[in-house]
Amino acid sequence: RIAFAQNRIEDDRWMAQYASTCFTDSAMEWYLGLPKDTRLSWEELRLALVQRYPVPPPPTPTPAAPAQPKTAYPASVEVGRVEVLRAKFGDFLGYLSQDSETGEIVVDANPEKALKLEMVVHTYSRNHQDKIIA
Numbered sequence: 001r002i003a004f005a006q007n008r009i010e011d012d013r014w015m016a017q018y019a020s021t022c023f024t025d026s027a028m029e030w031y032l033g034l035p036k037d038t039r040l041s042w043e044e045l046r047l048a049l050v051q052r053y054p055v056p057p058p059p060t061p062t063p064a065a066p067a068q069p070k071t072a073y074p075a076s077v078e079v080g081r082v083e084v085l086r087a088k089f090g091d092f093l094g095y096l097s098q099d100s101e102t103g104e105i106v107v108d109a110n111p112e113k114a115l116k117l118e119m120v121v122h123t124y125s126r127n128h129q130d131k132i133i134a
């Protein structure tokens with residue numbers, strides 16, 4: 001980033017000198033053991049870096065373990081409606097429904113127009129799935 005910010009990305013010598021500030025410990029010892037021409041040329045230093053620290057090959061994929069069968073819990077399906085209540089007072093305003101002309105979700109007092117909510121409740125767990133049936 002600094003090379004881009006200072007418009008030095010094409011400056012081979014500057015790049016090599018900047019890279020030298022990133023080495024520590026054994027990497028710095030390795031760097032100091034390189035020939036001076038290599039230390040002063042980013043092109044040569046990059047090649048030396050790749051030789052010294054090669055990129056490991058990608059891991060060989062292993063076959064996936066067979067899926068464990070899921071324990072089937074008894075479930076019940078309950079169908080209901082979504083009531084809309086006034087937040088502060090809890091007054092019943094109607095049911096969540098869908099306007100047949102516009103397709104918009106609206107509140108309607110008529111229970112026959114209410115969207116049906118299907119809830120699958122698993123007996124031996126707290127897991128449940130909800131879906132609205134249009």
